[in-house]
Amino acid sequence: MNSLLIHLLGAEQQSAVSVARAYPEHRFVFFSDQRVVDGWDLPYVSIRLRQPGQERPADLAPPDLELPLCPRWLPHGGAEFALSRLLPDMVDRIPQLQVPSVYSKPPEGRLCLVKGNRFHRPDALLSGTAKQIQRTTDPNGCGLLFQDRIPETTHTILVMGRRIHAGQAVLGILQVLEERFFRVVILQSAETMVDPTVVDQSLAILDALDYRGFFALNWIAVGDGRRMLTSFRPVPRAAFGLLRHAGADLLIPAPGITIASAGFRMIADPTYTTYRGLTP
Numbered sequence: 001m002n003s004l005l006i007h008l009l010g011a012e013q014q015s016a017v018s019v020a021r022a023y024p025e026h027r028f029v030f031f032s033d034q035r036v037v038d039g040w041d042l043p044y045v046s047i048r049l050r051q052p053g054q055e056r057p058a059d060l061a062p063p064d065l066e067l068p069l070c071p072r073w074l075p076h077g078g079a080e081f082a083l084s085r086l087l088p089d090m091v092d093r094i095p096q097l098q099v100p101s102v103y104s105k106p107p108e109g110r111l112c113l114v115k116g117n118r119f120h121r122p123d124a125l126l127s128g129t130a131k132q133i134q135r136t137t138d139p140n141g142c143g144l145l146f147q148d149r150i151p152e153t154t155h156t157i158l159v160m161g162r163r164i165h166a167g168q169a170v171l172g173i174l175q176v177l178e179e180r181f182f183r184v185v186i187l188q189s190a191e192t193m194v195d196p197t198v199v200d201q202s203l204a205i206l207d208a209l210d211y212r213g214f215f216a217l218n219w220i221a222v223g224d225g226r227r228m229l230t231s232f233r234p235v236p237r238a239a240f241g242l243l244r245h246a247g248a249d250l251l252i253p254a255p256g257i258t259i260a261s262a263g264f265r266m267i268a269d270p271t272y273t274t275y276r277g278l279t280p
Helices: 014-022 075-081 083-093 196-209 240-245
Strands: 005-009 027-032 045-049 065-068 112-116 144-148 153-165 168-181 185-192 213-222 227-233 257-259 265-267
Touching: 005 014, 014 027, 014 240, 075 083, 083 144, 083 196, 083 227, 153 196, 168 196, 168 240, 185 240, 196 213, 196 227, 240 265
Parallel strands: 005 027, 005 065, 027 045, 168 257
Antiparallel strands: 112 144, 153 168, 153 213, 168 185, 185 265, 213 227
16 A cells, blocks of 8 residues: 555644554654644654644645644634534434533533533533533633533543545444543543444434544443433544554545444553654
């Protein structure tokens, strides 16, 4: 197979190094508007300064694949995938789908999570009563959304993958074992699993949207056996290596529907490397 040239937009995200380390046979250009970016130690990676919406630098060849890693690098900052619009729409279109209610303002008398509407809200997970969270600010411009917190949650399920078109998609179903909340959420450890309900409903959501590209859907498992969708993001998470080992290739998808095999685990280890200032 020929080596691909892949441009990663928003490479300050953990998923940039994840995909590059999972596919060392390809060449990568990381683009970011942030000062600190990982990946300088990978010989097949170059890192460049670029702003969301800015044209590709003229000195670079067109990529074989361009992959946004944060919705703010999508057209209009990913507004079409705002959770305030997408989640209620999915409930209307898929009757069996269960979603914790979302609000533009925290309602009285309910415990709510604070979420980013267009893209994930940086910084630590925040939840509480209306009085505790009503003064939450939005310095990153992600838009704020408030979602019912479900106390009976037993674990989180991440569905990550890529849909090419109807009838062709690659999915990994991951039980999230640990996440770390720094400025961005770090997927610390996870295990591939089998959950037919989550698979069927995830495919139904993708088909209803006729979505094409990389994605991440977050589900929660509730103690009574229910599965509830909490978010949809049109970007991947940092589990490329895990899924490739589990037989799910997101860069060269097989025909049909591919589901990663169960029982594969990942643990993200911290690394410390020298970084350099970005240049255009």
